[in-house]
Amino acid sequence: QNILLKNDLLAERNRGFFEAKKIMVFNMVSSPGSGKTSLLEKTILKLKDELEMAVIEGDQQTANDAMRIDKAGANVVQINTGNGCHLDSNMIHMALKKLNPKEDSMLFIENVGNLVCPSLFDLGENKRVVIISVTEGDDKPLKYPNMFQSSHLCIINKIDLCPYVDFNMAQVKQHALQVNPLMEFIELSVKTGDGINNWFNWIRKERKS
Amino acid sequence: QNILLKNDLLAERNRGFFEAKKIMVFNMVSSPGSGKTSLLEKTILKLKDELEMAVIEGDQQTANDAMRIDKAGANVVQINTGNGCHLDSNMIHMALKKLNPKEDSMLFIENVGNLVCPSLFDLGENKRVVIISVTEGDDKPLKYPNMFQSSHLCIINKIDLCPYVDFNMAQVKQHALQVNPLMEFIELSVKTGDGINNWFNWIRKERKS
Ligand SMILES: Nc1nc2c(ncn2[C@@H]2O[C@H](COP(=O)(O)OP(=O)(O)OP(=O)(O)O)[C@@H](O)[C@H]2O)c(=O)[nH]1
Ligand SMILES: Nc1nc2c(ncn2[C@@H]2O[C@H](COP(=O)(O)OP(=O)(O)OP(=O)(O)O)[C@@H](O)[C@H]2O)c(=O)[nH]1
Ligand SMILES: [Mg+2]
Numbered sequence: 001q002n003i004l005l006k007n008d009l010l011a012e013r014n015r016g017f018f019e020a021k022k023i024m025v026f027n028m029v030s031s032p033g034s035g036k037t038s039l040l041e042k043t044i045l046k047l048k049d050e051l052e053m054a055v056i057e058g059d060q061q062t063a064n065d066a067m068r069i070d071k072a073g074a075n076v077v078q079i080n081t082g083n084g085c086h087l088d089s090n091m092i093h094m095a096l097k098k099l100n101p102k103e104d105s106m107l108f109i110e111n112v113g114n115l116v117c118p119s120l121f122d123l124g125e126n127k128r129v130v131i132i133s134v135t136e137g138d139d140k141p142l143k144y145p146n147m148f149q150s151s152h153l154c155i156i157n158k159i160d161l162c163p164y165v166d167f168n169m170a171q172v173k174q175h176a177l178q179v180n181p182l183m184e185f186i187e188l189s190v191k192t193g194d195g196i197n198n199w200f201n202w203i204r205k206e207r208k209s
Numbered sequence: 210q211n212i213l214l215k216n217d218l219l220a221e222r223n224r225g226f227f228e229a230k231k232i233m234v235f236n237m238v239s240s241p242g243s244g245k246t247s248l249l250e251k252t253i254l255k256l257k258d259e260l261e262m263a264v265i266e267g268d269q270q271t272a273n274d275a276m277r278i279d280k281a282g283a284n285v286v287q288i289n290t291g292n293g294c295h296l297d298s299n300m301i302h303m304a305l306k307k308l309n310p311k312e313d314s315m316l317f318i319e320n321v322g323n324l325v326c327p328s329l330f331d332l333g334e335n336k337r338v339v340i341i342s343v344t345e346g347d348d349k350p351l352k353y354p355n356m357f358q359s360s361h362l363c364i365i366n367k368i369d370l371c372p373y374v375d376f377n378m379a380q381v382k383q384h385a386l387q388v389n390p391l392m393e394f395i396e397l398s399v400k401t402g403d404g405i406n407n408w409f410n411w412i413r414k415e416r417k418s
């Protein structure tokens with residue numbers, strides 16, 4: 001457990017750095033393929049005239065996601081974790097030196113696609129956003145509770161696919177509230193844009209508070 | 210790395226146990242919600258008069274999946290890993306004492322939904338089967354290579370949803386073959402039954418060899 005203690009100490013250091021530069025930081029977590037990068041692409045395209053955004057990408061291998069973010073128009077650094085299954089605060093600390101994010105800006109950290117291990121590693125973020133897609137099933141909050149317990153917002157993505165899967169929207173929320181009574185929810189489809197304005201407004205609300 | 214060495218030694222012991230009792234063992238791995246349990250439910254219902262099957266279930270929390278397997282009609286033991294993100298050979302060793310699988314039978318191990326860590330932990334299985342659903346995107350074999358490298362068969366599930374997602378079937382296979390030139394593929398939909406006979410025949414083929 002010494003690893004977690006070391007991680008948490010460095011996470012606080014990151015948090016101090018973000019505070020000093022007035023950078024709002026979201027840690028985006030999900031299963032592989034829930035739509036983290038797709039959501040960030042649309043977010044950058046929509047808000048880039050309104051606020052300064054940068055992204056740190058985490059994946060075992062490839063720079064595929066960073067290339068998509070770069071194309072959407074935001075500064076981005078790719079971290080490859082190799083056998084590692086999660087980002088840790090030291091990786092973020094090192095990436096910040098390369099990224100050099102601007103003052104009074106927004107930083108999105110897209111974590112490795114994994115509903116288990118990233119939940120144990122504080123990165124120094126303000127908010128943790130867990131994305132679940134309707135195609136994964138409505139039982140995930142109970143089966144992978146740590147991630148939902150430690151998140152502030154739960155985005156339910158790919159609602160355009162609801163007609164084709166047995167996914168109970170009320171049930172998934174009830175399950176998530178069972179492990180985290182303070183959880184907020186946004187239902188959306190990155191593909192069709194349905195509900196995505198609620199996400200943009202949630203970002204604006206968080207930046208004001 | 211001492212953890213991996215200890216795990217591999219015990220995996221070989223499991224392998225010896227399986228050999229002695231002529232038990233064919235598949236380690237089923239995937240992202241959360243790709244359809245592991247759904248596939249096993251259909252497999253048990255279809256093949257239960259043909260062969261003796263048992264299941265070991267792995268999840269952070271709940272016995273949900275074990276209850277589904279029990280309902281389908283196979284002996285099952287649920288392992289809850291808590292903060293753990295993967296099954297290891299000691300957990301299997303202990304579960305076997307409870308499950309007491311029959312001679313000349315089939316054992317499915319449904320691992321924790323996670324495309325990263327389970328790839329490093331040999332359990333003593335004969336074959337490793339990775340399931341990817343078309344809703345996750347076709348880039349996963351390159352982004353999460355370890356799991357595809359260490360698997361023998363790649364099942365592409367939820368093909369009934371192909372019309373609604375941008376998923377390139379040829380591309381996902383090319384990516385998987387890039388990291389594992391020996392990979393075999395089966396396209397299917399657990400929901401509609403499309404292609405599922407190819408999975409049943411693959412099991413039959415493996416049992417004969
Ligand atoms: N139908 C539908 N597909 C979507 C939606 N959002 C994302 N997708 C698809 O889902 C797949 C995965 O999307 P990504 O954005 O790459 O997912 P990710 O969470 O970043 O994946 P990793 O970084 O590999 O964990 C892609 O094929 C997307 O086109 C949606 O709202 N509806
Ligand atoms: N449309 C469609 N949905 C499917 C198919 N197979 C499974 N599903 C759905 O996908 C969701 C997840 O299925 P599960 O079988 O629970 O997935 P799993 O891999 O066992 O999930 P975990 O054990 O939590 O990792 C459920 O809502 C299923 O109904 C399919 O072929 N087509
Ligand atoms: Mg991504």
Ligand SMILES: [Mg+2]
Nearest residue numbers: 245246274319
């Ligand atoms: Mg399951």
Ligand SMILES: [Zn+2]
Nearest residue numbers: 085117294326
């Ligand atoms: Zn891990």
Ligand SMILES: [Zn+2]
Nearest residue numbers: 085294295326
């Ligand atoms: Zn792990």
